[in-house]
Amino acid sequence: MNTTKKTISIVIPVYNEAQLIQTSIPSIIHAVEQGLGTQRADLYHLEIVAVNDGSSDQTAQVLAHMQQQEPRIRAISFTRNFGKEAAILAGLQHAQGDAVVVIDADLQHPPALIAPMIKLWENGLLVVHAVKAQRARESWLQRHLAKAFYAVFQSMSGLDLRGHSDFKLLDKQVVQMLLALPERQRFFRGLISWANFPSGQLPFEVADRPDGTESKWNRLKLLRYAVNNITSFSSLPLKLVTYLGVATLLFGLIIGGNSLLQKIEGKAIDGFTTVNLLIIIIGGAILLSLGVIGHYLARLYDEMKGRPAYLVRTDAIDSKDKEAS
Missing domain, CATH: 3.90.550.10 (Spore Coat Polysaccharide Biosynthesis Protein SpsA; Chain A)
Known part of the structure; x- marks a missing residue:
């Protein structure tokens, strides 16, 4: 040659x-x-x-x-x-x-x-x-899911x-x-x-x-691929956990304050609607936050293990690669 x-x-x-x-x-x-x-x-x-x-x-x-x-x-x-x-x-x-x-x-x-x-x-x-x-x-x-992914990715990473x-x-x-x-x-x-x-x-x-x-x-693979790619380039979801916690706390204070006011005025509504609502909102926020944190911890865990990204079948390597090894 x-x-x-x-x-x-x-x-x-x-x-x-x-x-x-x-x-x-x-x-x-x-x-x-x-x-x-x-x-x-x-x-x-x-x-x-x-x-x-x-x-x-x-x-x-x-x-x-x-x-x-x-x-x-x-x-x-x-x-x-x-x-x-x-x-x-x-x-x-x-x-x-x-x-x-x-x-x-x-x-x-x-x-x-x-x-x-x-x-x-x-x-x-x-x-x-x-x-x-x-x-x-x-x-x-499929078209709109793709558009949504690119929009979210751009907003979080700054890359179009x-x-x-x-x-x-x-x-x-x-x-x-x-x-x-x-x-x-x-x-x-x-x-x-x-x-x-x-x-x-x-x-x-x-x-x-x-x-x-x-x-x-399939859609499940694409969803997993999208989540991994977004979190590869942005820590914003971790920061959003803090904002979610603040928003949940403020909402809980509003609901709690309103319930206390109704209790003082003798207008409290019987039942556990308010309590159930608070449990659902706060529990959901906590689990969502743990999920986001867990995803990042899983990525750190995979990186820290240091395993190779792939393994090659030695019986399938061509002669040039065998000589190089």
Whole structure:
């Protein structure tokens, strides 16, 4: 290989996509080569880093076969499902490119956009964000939940991620910065925006999955993902616990004062309505506050343990990784 060539690494997190990746990964490679054109393609070496996030189907076997057929593919398999954020982190750690593109395996991120991203990178931008101009077919509830998440995230962290996706191009120095961060639980999109390197944006329309299936992210997973990402970038929920306590105390004083006044005037209402109301409000506030505090303590507990973000199956590491280890 010509040593003057620059390397473009394409990181593809994969989870239970055995059928889809047989066509999607070759499509990504073809789209990049076609987009660059013959002359510009000769300037780059293409590397595909496919990260199997503990799939329960035949994804690992399919990737191993594809790796044998296409030397530019490097397959990495986790011992179990660690999540997409861990898969992206593993891809960045194993990528050797001067620039790294992160893209989903289901082709909802259009691979034809990679060549324009490389062009912007050639012009000096260190980060290129692919921003959703239009989302794929979603229900009314899904659209509004997404808007609510981005609004809450912006209000708490000060970062505007509306329309952002994990589809990004990163210069090598940006990748090195990300890998130097000590935190274990990460929010890829948030960290890139937080770092604030010189960046550009390219709009895209989210396509439907080629196989016609739905996303593997159910609402419970999305809710957990949203909560983790918000608390990764803001301690405001902890501060809100104090405000909630003050508001509850003031409300209790008002109710208690009114009840005492009615008692003095002989107008007290029989029954335990006031008492029940106070118990419900104060008990709910306490439990909610404990829940918020517990969530942050759980995050601290996970970070303090210092366990790796993922574990790689040693029988699935390619020869280059074996030599490096």
